[in-house]
Amino acid sequence: MAKKPKAWIHVGMPGAGDVIEPALAHHHGALVELGVASIAQTPAESFRAAVEMTRSHKDWGLKRSDVEGQWVRLVRRAQKSRSDLVFSQSLLANATPEQVALLIDALAGHQLHVVVTTGIDDEADTVARWTSAVRKPERLHVLETDGLDGQQVWKAFGKLIGFGTSSLRLDEVPHATPVFESLPDALRELERLARRNASLEVRLEELDRKRRKLKRKLGEVA
Template identity: 30%
Template sequence: MSRRVYLHIGAPKTGTTYLQDRLSLNARTLAEHQVHFPTTSPIVSPGLAHFRGALDLLGQDWGGAPGHAEGSWDALARRIKKRSGTVVISHEILAPAAPGQVARAMRDLAGAEIHVVYTARDLGRQLPAAWQESIKQGRRWSYKRFLDRYEKGRTWFYRAFDVPRVLGTWGAGLPPERVHVVTVPPSAARDQHGDLLWRRMCATLGIDPSWAPLDSDRSNRSLGIAETQVIRQLNRRMDRAARRESTYDGLIRDMLAQGELVKRESAAVRLPPERYDWAEEQAERWIEWIEGSGVDVVGDVAELRPVRPAADEPFKDPDKVRAKRQLGSALDALAAMTREAARRPDPERQLTHRVRAQAQKLRDR
């Protein structure tokens, strides 16, 4: 039984949400062509199964109840071994894995032809998106502090974005033709951008795009500077990063940071002008490594070079947003939370109804 496994390891903020959702939506039609995007249970989506499997492989436990990921990697590996043809595993938190964790993945998938796929994007777009994502997830650092730490290699995102480091680790022992870099195309209309990225991924995986006719409308959309600052201040007020209260953490992340506030029009978070020289140096280092390593490239490595903004496009500092602009976003957030609270059932009222219903049953006997 021949089996080819593609490990799509990230990077974060490279359209992974869109790619994973499109694979999931079309899992049935893809399976008809021996292309599998597996799950570990009929009641668990492939995306959740891959997230838990990645957590388990990395020895991490977050994003759910304690122990929710335990055993998930082994369960996923067993499911993979039951498949023939092409199997795709995808989650962006795999990118910064340590050598020992990568070695375990390769051992557990032994017997298959293993490929590593890495979607890469220029730092001019990547770093603003990464800071926003960290704020969505509960961090409270300023944009400047985030960028300073990234330049020093002291953030999780640096370990996930640095192409030579990531692919040097994941590609160790693999022939270079089995290591694939898919470049994220330049910004364009959202549908055109997603379709081009999808076609590049299909070319990498050996998928005919017609096998996956359903498009995805999922994307991890960006916040503007005012909205990001409101979430950041809310994180500080509620100490989200330390407490991780699931009762309200999901509300802030899903309903506000990825829902209500992305609808607002606000200046985009951009890379500061003084950071472009450094970002360009990193891009040249990445490109030199890619071209020297002989790995497969789908797209154009030139797309990894950041594009400087036009001279007449002023930079707006996300750390210095006027209070009036933040107020509008904060009021929208408060309104959304109020509507959500009104929709939710009152526990005391529910209890009263249950007691009355039980009493009525007793009287009717």
Template identity: 35%
Template sequence: MRVVLHVGLPKTGTTYLQSLMATHRDALRAGGVLHPFLRPGAMFHAAVELRGSAAKFGLADSDVAGTWAALCERARAHDGPVLLGHEVLAGATPEQVAAILAPLADVEVDVVVTARDLGRQATAHWQEEVKLGDTRSFAAFEAGELRADSGRDAGPEAGGVRPHYWHAQDWSWALQRWSTAVPASRVHLVVCPGPGREPAELWRRFAAAARIDPGLVDADTVAPANPSLGRSEVALLRAVNAELVEGRAGRLDRDAYLRVVKREYAEGELAARGSEGTVGAASDRPRAPYRLADVLGDATDRWLAELAASDHPVRGDLAELRPVLGGPDGPDPDAPVPPGQDPARIAAGLVARAAAGAAAGPEDARRPRRGGLFRRRLRG
């Protein structure tokens, strides 16, 4: 019996891997590998419980209490490999890491950290914030986060700041923090495949780190989640968000926004238009500008040097961690709202759609609530 704990990082194919394991839970079990099911959203609840962040996600402590203990009990009852994890765990402090592993003190644990190059992560992180209601341009995101890092040890009490992007994407720091309770030789780095590689390669690398047969699942049966938008689509969504923030088109609560704006409009309609080339084609997807080569490249160099001096096993090609950037004359991630699009009218239509859905009964009433965080983002 052993546990493989996948801790993220965010935006490194975590949703794809989680969906793949959940879809093939029975096939994994037939092959001797357990991906335990407790209830929908249980691993997210466990991660929130372990990080002490229930209120941040709009949850009560009673919603999540005991979830991790129950999952560990399921794991300990299995005679073979157990797959657990959620990207919320990536930011765990050394004290939290010790508490997380306490119920598994006499169990062999492997920790898997997935990482992707900082160039693609920059635009993916920014775009995800916009999908959650942010109105910032990439230029504002660059100034406020990408160029505002004071380092790992510079907290507010020292006058420093560690922006969310760097806290979330510092894969070397994550390896070090998890190695405070697990030998470095069992804290694995899995490199996300570079541009143009098939998603199934990520599964194969993860399975190699987990020491399980990758053939237990058909990695092509689950499509990558969180479809990327083009530059013009992000610009349109930012403008729609601005209308909603100002309340000119009416207001949406968190659940309505996530259902109607994020999932149906952004990840549904806008993503489909982009793939058809009617708003922004795949070739128009934002790329981190060339001017960030020093910031992102220097951080990557430091982290690779730290990795070279460690005992962490690596799956994948470390060259794929070099930042993927646009060319010197490439388009900026920020673009104007595409012609013929009226953000005010679109926002009003989305508010009306949400109201109609509420009258008929919410489709996602059983989804975990994260209202507090979302409302703070919209107000900000």
């Protein structure tokens, strides 16, 4: 019987684990060569997918149509690599059981693993909600980040998933800002700004799509 590919979902608390999402997106090409496909290839993609799954588009000033079908499209694209899949987005930490079930439905045929990184918020509720998503308790992994910097967290995450990070440098990754866990207010502000930037990226992509569509129409008229 063929072994199922794995799907790793990271739903960490705000904190040192925040570096994982942009690092996965930035290094997606290199990761595929290592046998792991990042479901999202940009932070805007992961943000849009998480907003769709948590039905929080209005909270971010987006329309439902801005995010509709994003998660399934990303999963299907990543599946073409025939590699293990990995996805990271802290917004999923607050997903309801119903939203969790909807998200993992697109990952049928994969052995699901969930990784929760600790941070400035208590992770107990998140662990409880996501435990039901995995068939076996050993597939729910809690990665303690207390005392670790971003590079150390990234290395530990890679070791858990099964890839080395020595050639996947964090200093090359946009938005992988060092986190100081002794300043929880600053961390929350950093997270807020990161999410706002991702929201703006989504809007810019939509405006660019409309601009290209209008250009094509004008070309047809000419």
